[in-house]
Amino acid sequence: MSYITYKLIHLLGIFSMVVGLAGLAAHAAAGHSKEENKNHRVLLFLHGFGALVALTGGFGLLARLELESGGMFPGWLWAKLGLWVVLGGLVAFPYRRRKLARWLLLLLPLLAFLGAYLANYKPF
Numbered sequence: 001m002s003y004i005t006y007k008l009i010h011l012l013g014i015f016s017m018v019v020g021l022a023g024l025a026a027h028a029a030a031g032h033s034k035e036e037n038k039n040h041r042v043l044l045f046l047h048g049f050g051a052l053v054a055l056t057g058g059f060g061l062l063a064r065l066e067l068e069s070g071g072m073f074p075g076w077l078w079a080k081l082g083l084w085v086v087l088g089g090l091v092a093f094p095y096r097r098r099k100l101a102r103w104l105l106l107l108l109p110l111l112a113f114l115g116a117y118l119a120n121y122k123p124f
Helices: 003-029 040-064 075-092 098-121
Strands: none
Touching: 003 040, 003 075, 003 098, 040 075, 075 098
C-alpha cells in the first residue's frame, strides 16, 4: 500500500481512539456512571479498534520511511509508542477519577497535537 493509504489508516485509528476517550470522559465528567452510559461498549470498541488501527497504520508508515535496517528506532518513534501506550491506558481513567475527567477532555487535543508534532518534525 502507498504512504498516503497508511497515513489515512493511521489517522482513522487516532480519530477513533480520541472520540472513544472523549465520549467516556464527557459522560464521566457530567457525573454519570458507566452503567448509565448506553454507549459505553460502543465507546470502548471505538477506543480499542482505534488503538489497533493506529498501531497498524503507524507501522505501515514506518515501513515506507525506509529507515536503516538493523538500527534502533529513532527517539521520536519511541515517544510516539509511549504516547500510544498512554492513550491506550487512559480508557480506564474517566470513571475512576471523575473529578479529573474534565482535564482529560482538555488533555486529549494536546496529546493528539504532540503526536502530530513528533510525526511531522521528528525532533529527535
